[in-house]
Amino acid sequence: MVNNSNALLNIIFKYVLIILLLLFSVPETYAKTENDSTKKVKIAAIPIINYNASQGALIGALGQAFYKLNAQDTISPSSSTGLFGIYTTNSTFFTALFQNLYWNEDKWRAKVAAGFGQMNFQYWQQLPINDGAFVDFSTDATFALARIERKVFKQLYFGVEGTLSKAETGFDLPDFVPDSIRYDSRNMNNIGILLNYDLRDHQMNPYSGFNVSFKNLIYKTWLNSGNDFNKIELVYNHYYQIKNERNIIVSRFKTSIASGDVPFQGQSVVGQDDIRGYTAGKYRNNQIYALQAEYRWRFYKKWGMVGFAGLASAVESASDLFSTSLLPGAGVGLRYMMIPSERINVGFDVAAGKDDWGLYFRIGESFGR
Template identity: 65%
Template sequence: MKLKLLLTVFVTLFGILAHSQEQDSTKKVNLAAIPFVNYSKTLGTTFGAMTQGFYKVNRNDTVSPSSSSGLMGLYTTNKSYFFAAFQRLYLNEDRWRILAAVGFGNFNYQYLQDLPLLGGTFIDFGTGAKFAFTRVERQIYKELYGGVSGVISKTVTDFDLPDFVPDSIKADKRSMNNLGLILNYDKREHQMNPYGGYNIEIKDEFYREWLNSGNNFEKLELTYNHYYMLKNERNILATRMKAIVATGDVPFQGQSVVGHDDIRGYSNGKYRDNQVYAVQAEYRWRFYKKFGMVGFAGVASAVKQFGDIFSSEVLPGAGVGLRYLMIEKERINIGIDVAKGKDDWGLYFRIGESFGR
């Protein structure tokens, strides 16, 4: 019933946008303002809105992709909330790429824990956070970019544990500040929605006590996206491989969770650990004017260390989605995906395609 209601709401929004959001190539700023509705077993129904403006910092710069500024906010029926402002800049004929964001929120979530006598059981927790993030990349040679990133974040995590558990364990306050190094080889022919090419990115984030981070550990992320045009630009195959490896004194907040774009279909927080590996593919078909659909499938694994991957549980996920090309010049799609994982599922409203954020 909930799924039917949410799909009805989305189709109604789809119809409104299809008649009202036409691209005007003469505008200096192209604006997209979109409400969205999501659903997951943990967060419940999510109500939110996002507005994003696309523009050229220098209108004489024909090489740089369009820069953008945006705001987003959401609230869920389990009383989670989130608000963020973000800025993405492409400068000096795409020699410089800058991304910055600030935000705050509180998510009421859960994770699976093995407890004496009780066995495996879900533990509810809420994490409140305030953060500021920046990422700066410079072109090194042709399609090769290098850069740095930084995060300042303060979190408070409250665990819903029995009364006999000490209060010092029920609440965890910490800073999650980090500095990162980035290397990105980018052969995509478009930043937001590629029809061809590939990019390989390596990012290494360092959490250290001298950065006022509560633990000494690091998190390495390796991402490989490849895009293939089949017949024409209306038929695209996108593939993705992602590895997230955290080593050292990794806290609960530093672990990774199976879900989101890697892999859709997991929303209950059951599968999390220091390392997550995922591979998936997505077929994108624009079947009528600005309307399209996607189908996707993949597998993931969450493990303590790489040696466990061959004996770990394989986590499949698959689903389908609808798309509408909202801003044709920028190739900005809006859409909704429904995905099924192992004993879980999720409904995802999205602005922009997967593998591109």
């Protein structure tokens, strides 16, 4: 056990050292972009070097360009175009292109995205003996998403969203298991509505305010989706400024509730921003609930750090909430404000969960996507 702990600490130390070197060397490349007032397009780009026990080492790159659709529009946030790609040592790869648009004094918002890749991952299968075991699976996926929102009353936005998605999944099960169980191919097309009450003072990196968003997506056979089910997402973020903009506390609640004929691909997994520290894919179910808080401290010029902690739960239905164990997660991160005029931070987080941990590179803050 001691040897395993030492090996884990050595891995974390090496990756954090590499990340620190990159953060200290990369930002100066973009300082000229920020100081040059003639630049109408500002670019943030960062290499990605992560590690988790499930997928191994991860390398990639993430870049995003920020600009105004109308230079005279001082109310709309900056629009952006982004591209990212990753590859891991277990042969997982994914690439995606995304576009965020804001125009007409922030009365209209839109987002489009498309991507493809292969995810080699695992899930936890409960067994009558030895509690359970991880089962490997591989999913080839493609998707295209479109969303448009319109301000309808004060800061309340109404929108529609739709996704075309196809997933082909193979499970690493014994040969005697029927192919109908070992292999699965289905469309995950959806359409739905969303409401967003947005009183944040900034889209990418708020210092104050709050927003509440509600999304209801339907997956139906008449949309050429493989299953008939419904998914609801509710998110509440609140930003508290302490003394000044260099000290911010953020609280967040998120729930994702799927009901009906929910397939494996329609379930949610505890991890990423809700909650960091879980990368093994052990905790997945039809419903996810997560509550957390984060402290953001810009301690020196453009440099900052964050500390965060929270609790999550993965259950089949809300009635199971009080009979299942809670999943804690906590960690710290380093930030560098690459583009001050856009409040664009780059950095990384390291977090630990229940028998799990992870490293996370990012452009922009958590809870802002």
